[in-house]
Amino acid sequence: xxxxxxxxxxxxxxxxxxxxxxxxxxxxxxxxxxxxxxxxxxxxxxxxxxxxxxxxxxxxxxxxxxxxxxxxxxxxxxxxxxxxxxxxxxxxxxxxxxxxxxxxxxxxxxxxxxxxxxxxxxxxxxxxxxxxxxxxxxxxxxxxxxxxxxxxxxxxxxxxxxxxxxxxxxxxxxxxxxxxxxxxxxxxxxxxxxxxxxxxxxxxxxxxxxxxxxxxxxxxxxxxxxxxxxxxxxxxxxxxxxxxxxxxxxxxxxxxxxxxxxxxxxxxxxxx
Ligand code: URA
Numbered sequence: 224x225x226x227x228x229x230x231x232x233x234x235x236x237x238x239x240x241x242x243x244x245x246x247x248x249x250x251x252x253x254x255x256x257x258x259x260x261x262x263x264x265x266x267x268x269x270x271x272x273x274x275x276x277x278x279x280x281x282x283x284x285x286x287x288x289x290x291x292x293x294x295x296x297x298x299x300x301x302x303x304x305x306x307x308x309x310x311x312x313x314x315x316x317x318x319x320x321x322x323x324x325x326x327x328x329x330x331x332x333x334x335x336x337x338x339x340x341x342x343x344x345x346x347x348x349x350x351x352x353x354x355x356x357x358x359x360x361x362x363x364x365x366x367x368x369x370x371x372x373x374x375x376x377x378x379x380x381x382x383x384x385x386x387x388x389x390x391x392x393x394x395x396x397x398x399x400x401x402x403x404x405x406x407x408x409x410x411x412x413x414x415x416x417x418x419x420x421x422x423x424x425x426x427x428x429x430x431x432x433x434x435x436x437x438x439x440x441x442x443x444x445x446x447x448x449x450x451x452x453x454x455x456x457x458x459x460x461x462x463x464x465x466x467x468x469x470x471x472x473x474x475x476x477x478x479x480x481x482x483x484x485x486x487x488x489x490x491x492x493x494x495x
Pocket of ligand 1: 352354369
C-alpha cells in the first residue's frame with residue numbers, strides 16, 4: 224500500500240469516490256468553489272469578533288531568545304487589552320499567553336498551549352482548545368484527533384509545521400473536555416487574532432463549530448457553513464468538521480475531504 228492509499232484509507236475514502244464524468248476531487252471542488260463562493264477572495268466582509276473586555280496584566284519580552292515576563296501597565300493611556308495584545312511580537316505574545324490567568328480555565332489546566340508550526344505559514348488550521356494530550360504535551364492536536372488531522376493534512380499534501388500553523392481558539396484545556404464558554408472564548412480570542420496578524424496566513428481552516436462560531440462571530444449549524452468560502456478579516460476562511468467529530472462519525476469524512484479539496488482550490492486561487 225503506498226502512502227497516498229494509506230492516507231485515503233485512514234480517511235475512509237479508499238477507493239476514491241468520484242462522480243461519473245466528473246474530474247478528480249480537487250477539480251470538482253474547484254467547480255463547487257466557483258458556484259458557491261459567496262465572498263470574493265481577499266475582500267473583507269466578516270463581522271468583527273466582539274473583543275473581550277477582560278484585562279490581563281502580564282505580557283512578555285524576549286532577551287537573547289530567553290522569555291521573561293514584563294508587566295504591561297493596566298489602564299495606561301486608553302489602551303485596551305486587545306490593543307496591547309495587538310502590538311505584541313512573537314516572544315511577547317508567547318510569554319503573555321504562557322503567563323495568562325485572564326479567565327478561569329488556567330486554574331484547571333497544566334499549561335497553556337500556544338500553537339505550533341511555521342510562523343509564516345500560508346495555511347492556518349484552528350481547533351477548539353487543548354484536550355488531555357495537548358495539555359500534557361503543550362502542543363495542539365497531538366492526540367487521536369491530531370493523528371487524523373495530520374492525515375487530513377497529508378491528503379492535501381501538507382505537513383504539520385511546513386507552511387502550516389495549528390492553533391486553537393482557547394489556549395487552556397477546559398475541564399472534562401467541555402466546550403469553552405463564551406466569555407472564555409472572548410477573553411482568549413485576541414491571542415489568536417494576534418497570531419493571525421503575525422502569521423498573515425493566506426487561508427484559514429476552522430475545525431468544528433467552536434472555531435467556526437468564534438471566527439465568524441455568529442452561531443450557525445456547521446453543516447450550513449461548509450462548502451463555501453467565508454471571510455476572516457480579509458482572509459478566506461473554510462469551515463469543516465472537527466477531527467474528533469470525524470473519529471466519532473467516520474461517515475462524515477467524505478464531506479471533510481470535499482472541504483479540504485475546496486480549501487486546496489481556494490489556496491491555489493490566492494496564490495495565483
Ligand atoms: N481538539 C482541539 O480542538 N484542539 C486540540 O489541540 C486538540 C483537540
